[in-house]
Amino acid sequence: MKIDDVPQDRGMINDDRQEVCYAVDDEGRYVMAGSAGWEPKNIANRQAWDLIDTAAQKALERVHAGKASPLAYHMANHQMSVGLLSKYAGTNRLKVWLHLKPGPFARMTPEVLQRYADVFGMPASELKSVPDAHVSRSGKD
Numbered sequence: 001m002k003i004d005d006v007p008q009d010r011g012m013i014n015d016d017r018q019e020v021c022y023a024v025d026d027e028g029r030y031v032m033a034g035s036a037g038w039e040p041k042n043i044a045n046r047q048a049w050d051l052i053d054t055a056a057q058k059a060l061e062r063v064h065a066g067k068a069s070p071l072a073y074h075m076a077n078h079q080m081s082v083g084l085l086s087k088y089a090g091t092n093r094l095k096v097w098l099h100l101k102p103g104p105f106a107r108m109t110p111e112v113l114q115r116y117a118d119v120f121g122m123p124a125s126e127l128k129s130v131p132d133a134h135v136s137r138s139g140k141d
Contacts, residue, residue: 006033011042012049012137049137052079057134064130069105071096073130074120088119 003023018034025031059076062068075085082100086093091112098104099116110124117124 003031003033006035007038008036009039009042011037012045052076053134053136060130060134066102069100069102070128070130071105071116072100073134074116074122074127075100077134078120080119085116085119089115091115 001023003025006021006023018036020032021035022030023033056073056076059068059073063070063073075081080088082093082096086096089096089112095112099108099112113124113127117127120127
């Protein structure tokens with residue numbers, strides 16, 4: 001595509017950032033060109049974030065219903081599986097799975113809670129709670 005044809009369709013990020021793509025300049029050479037976005041990519045990103053938001057919302061509902069621990073919401077909100085969190089936290093999968101239940105989560109040692117909090121980049125006290133409502137990141141309210 002020619003430099004003048006590089007799409008500039010703003011997506012979820014509405015500031016002045018651009019991504020690099022390659023285009024053909026007036027002399028026929030491939031050069032780097034900035035793009036604010038491309039509508040098909042924006043649609044795909046919105047759809048992906050919708051799925052992530054739906055999973056986080058369902059996890060939040062389970063936490064509020066007392067069927068899951070706050071860890072379940074934070075995992076869904078950070079797009080983490082039991083296996084992935086166990087690797088990052090340096091614990092086995094069974095312990096993570098148990099900590100998704102309210103009882104075992106409440107009995108967790110402060111050290112294990114801190115390990116999970118470090119993975120999510122939040123204070124341990126914040127890991128123990130969840131918001132009243134999930135805030136969508138898909139660009140739609």
